[in-house]
Amino acid sequence: MFRLSRQQKIKLMNFYPPFVGAGIRVKQISSDFMRVEVEMKLRWWNKNMVGTHFGGSLMAMSDPFYMLLLMQNLGREYIVWDKASTIRFRKPGKGKMTCIFEINSELLDQIRAEVAIAGKKDYVLPLIITDESGETICELEKTLYIRKK
Secondary structure (H helix, E strand, O other): OOOOOHHHHHHHHHOOOOHHOOOOEEEEEEEOEEEEEEEEOOOOOHHHHHHHEOOHHHHHHHHOHHHHHHHHHHHOOOEEEEEEEEEEEEOOOOOEEEEEEEOOOOHHHHHHHHHHHEEEEEEEEHHHHOOOOOEEEEEEEEEEEEOOO
């Protein structure tokens, strides 16, 4: 199996049909795969009946990115799955939405140590989706299941 470059991964994700259909676009992935920035502009095809972003489209913005960052950084000896998501809407989403996913080396060290002891563990990671002015549109929690192969 061949490895894709960071830019190739961004292009591939931006052509993923569910993202295209919702108007979701990967804007940036850091070179160390510790940070991803995703955006979604309000378009006629992703508006609900009151002219704001569909809640499901906002949820879709959060779907695979923590999992992908953790898979990339933990390596092939770990299994990482999205297990659950919760969302709390704060205000209607209009215009361009942004979601930033970020992990750090402390979290990776914690995961490695805890999974080595327990064999598997769930981790709950927070997310915030903001509008163009930086206001919080919704808060999410992503539950990820991680274990050694």
